Amino acid sequence: MGVINLICWGLGVVLVVVGYQRAKGPWSRYQELKAQESNLARYEGWRGTRLRDEGTSAASIMAQELRRRAQLGGLILGVGFVLLVVGFAVH
Numbered sequence: 001m002g003v004i005n006l007i008c009w010g011l012g013v014v015l016v017v018v019g020y021q022r023a024k025g026p027w028s029r030y031q032e033l034k035a036q037e038s039n040l041a042r043y044e045g046w047r048g049t050r051l052r053d054e055g056t057s058a059a060s061i062m063a064q065e066l067r068r069r070a071q072l073g074g075l076i077l078g079v080g081f082v083l084l085v086v087g088f089a090v091h
Helices: 003-047 058-089
Strands: none
Touching (some): 003 058
16 A cells, blocks of 8 residues: 555545535535426416416526536546545556
8 A cells, every 4th residue: 555545545535525515415405496396387287377487597597506516516526436446446
């Protein structure tokens, strides 16, 4: 076990933790927004009328931003996982 292995493992663990923390909040809020959107669509279908205007809403813009933040956190988490694997592969 060399210094490079320890550095890769340390950075990998740190990046996995940071990526998870950054992705967890936005992802859960994004799922809540999607659930509200599907609930509204079901209600509109049941009622037979449209409650919303066509076009981009503030909720859809927020959902895009939350999805982007969650993807960034997932990318950081993925890089950390790759560093962990590299730490085991390097001799």
